[in-house]
Amino acid sequence: MSEIKKVPVGVSARHIHLASEHVEILFGSGAALTEMKPLSQPGQFAANETVEVYGPKGSFAKVRILGPARKATQLEVSRTDAFALGLKPPLRESGKIEDTPGIRIIGPAGEVTVDKGVIVAARHIHFHTSDAERWGIADKQLLKVRVGGERGVIFEQVLARVSDQYALDMHIDTDEGNAANVSTGDYGEIVE
Amino acid sequence: MSEIKKVPVGVSARHIHLASEHVEILFGSGAALTEMKPLSQPGQFAANETVEVYGPKGSFAKVRILGPARKATQLEVSRTDAFALGLKPPLRESGKIEDTPGIRIIGPAGEVTVDKGVIVAARHIHFHTSDAERWGIADKQLLKVRVGGERGVIFEQVLARVSDQYALDMHIDTDEGNAANVSTGDYGEIVE
Numbered sequence: 001m002s003e004i005k006k007v008p009v010g011v012s013a014r015h016i017h018l019a020s021e022h023v024e025i026l027f028g029s030g031a032a033l034t035e036m037k038p039l040s041q042p043g044q045f046a047a048n049e050t051v052e053v054y055g056p057k058g059s060f061a062k063v064r065i066l067g068p069a070r071k072a073t074q075l076e077v078s079r080t081d082a083f084a085l086g087l088k089p090p091l092r093e094s095g096k097i098e099d100t101p102g103i104r105i106i107g108p109a110g111e112v113t114v115d116k117g118v119i120v121a122a123r124h125i126h127f128h129t130s131d132a133e134r135w136g137i138a139d140k141q142l143l144k145v146r147v148g149g150e151r152g153v154i155f156e157q158v159l160a161r162v163s164d165q166y167a168l169d170m171h172i173d174t175d176e177g178n179a180a181n182v183s184t185g186d187y188g189e190i191v192e
Numbered sequence: 193m194s195e196i197k198k199v200p201v202g203v204s205a206r207h208i209h210l211a212s213e214h215v216e217i218l219f220g221s222g223a224a225l226t227e228m229k230p231l232s233q234p235g236q237f238a239a240n241e242t243v244e245v246y247g248p249k250g251s252f253a254k255v256r257i258l259g260p261a262r263k264a265t266q267l268e269v270s271r272t273d274a275f276a277l278g279l280k281p282p283l284r285e286s287g288k289i290e291d292t293p294g295i296r297i298i299g300p301a302g303e304v305t306v307d308k309g310v311i312v313a314a315r316h317i318h319f320h321t322s323d324a325e326r327w328g329i330a331d332k333q334l335l336k337v338r339v340g341g342e343r344g345v346i347f348e349q350v351l352a353r354v355s356d357q358y359a360l361d362m363h364i365d366t367d368e369g370n371a372a373n374v375s376t377g378d379y380g381e382i383v384e
Contacts, residue, residue: 079370080272091342091373123343148348150283151315153371155338156344172371178271179345179371181283 005135005190007125007170009147010040011177014060014077016051016105020069022114026036026051033067040169041126045066046104054104057086073114075103076121078175085118092119093159121173124159126166135190137162144192145170148180154191155180195326197382199317199362201339202232203369205254206269207295208243212261214306218243218299224261232361233318235260246296250277265306267295268313270367277310284311285351313365316351318358319380327382329354337362339370340379346383347372 024031033047047065053075074097081091087101102115125145127137137143139162144155147167155176170188178185216223225239239257245267252273266289274281279293294307317337319329329335331354338346339362347368362380369375 079373080366144346146348150349152348153347154348156338156340156346157342174272175367175370178367181271 003135007145007168007188008040009170009177009182009186009188011182012121012171012173012183013075014066014075014081014174015046015064015066016053016076017066017070017072017074018051019071019073020183022067022073022105022112024097025110025112026105031109033065033069036068039066042165042167042168049107052106053085054106055085055087055101058084072097073104073105073112073117075118076173077118078173079120079170080175082120087118089118089120091122093122094119114170121157121171122157123157123170123172123176124161125168125170127128127160127162127168128166129162129164131168132160132162137190138172139163143190145188146191147186147188148183149171151179151181153180155188168189195327199382200232201362201364201369201374201378201380202376203374204268204313204363204365205256206273206366207238207256207258208245208268209258209262209264209266210243211263214265214297214304215261217302217304218297220301223301225261227256227259231258232359234346234357234359243292244298245277246298247277247279250276252277257307264289265266265297265304265309266311267297268365269310270365270366272367273314274310274312279310281310281312282297283314284317286311310327313363314351315319315347315349315362315364315368316353317360317362319352319354319360321354321356323360324334324354326351329382331355334374335382336384337380338383339364339374343371343373345372347380350382 035045036048050062101118104113141160143158228240244336293310296305317332333352335350
């Protein structure tokens with residue numbers, strides 16, 4: 001009998017990753033992000049700092065920054081958020097920002113407009129190498145995962161991301177969480 | 193080989209159904225809803241009229257009324273909308289509004305506060321009796337339906353509603369549509 005492949009679910013609200021040079025423009029020369037709380041992935045954290053983002057149709061006042069700073073600035077929004085901003089970002093794996101819409105970002109010390117970086121994040125699961133080996137799952141594999149109770153959903157095309165730097169966690173956005181009536185702390189089951 | 197059970201998808205934005213007496217309070221004595229465009233279900237229409245709705249935390253300025261008037265007033269919102277209003281409506285089949293939150297509704301001629309009627313609509317498919325017979329589907333049966341492309345989802349617990357007054361159409365809300373990247377006019381497939 002095969003083991004049930006149970007995975008904790010994390011529902012990601014809109015958030016932004018910033019390049020170091022943008023941290024300094026937005027928060028002042030020499031500024032660095034400060035940790036509010038750790039995230040499920042080792043070394044990652046929600047920062048105390050937030051920014052405003054402005055799209056052609058709307059804006060969001062307090063977008064949480066996730067740290068540490070990255071190579072490129074990237075805003076991750078739900079499709080609902082994208083409509084509110086007036087943007088049509090593609091569905092993308094984190095880090096793949098070629099041919100994506102840009103965004104205007106305002107911080108307490110300055111502002112920056114990037115010409116790309118807005119994505120809707122593709123649903124994915126972080127596996128520690130040991131979890132992936134135990135369950136026979138390969139990096140980049142597409143999985144099916146059942147979540148939810150009275151509003152049950154099987155998410156297809158769930159991207160497996162395997163690394164010995166990762167902790168087991170499935171990431172979906174607020175639209176996906178709401179569609180399935182699941183919240184951070186609930187569990188999903190890999191069914192295929 | 194069994195036939196593919198293909199169903200058109202309609203993504204419902206937030207909307208409200210009004211009791212006749214509330215139409216008159218909100219739009220004036222003797223007022224009636226006027227048709228802007230027909231909906232997929234025979235006799236149902238989107239009205240030209242809209243109302244404002246106020247929850248404890250937020251409001252929506254132009255909520256479309258769907259006609260004709262009904263026995264009870266009912267506001268259907270997504271979970272995203274519910275958070276914005278500051279309400280926690282349950283997932284319900286249309287018409288089942290016992291023990292649901294109320295809402296304040298404002299029209300051009302007056303306002304009304306109902307003590308119940310706010311729901312998150314349970315995903316469902318309207319089947320004409322002939323479709324249901326052909327596919328062997330019973331009224332109230334729970335189905336699984338696959339929708340979406342690169343963001344594919346199988347919706348479980350999709351409620352079958354069968355009547356010779358219905359036209360074949362699957363109704364999901366904006367959270368569900370966004371989670372699967374589907375829009376009105378796309379198709380789903382009943383898989384179980």
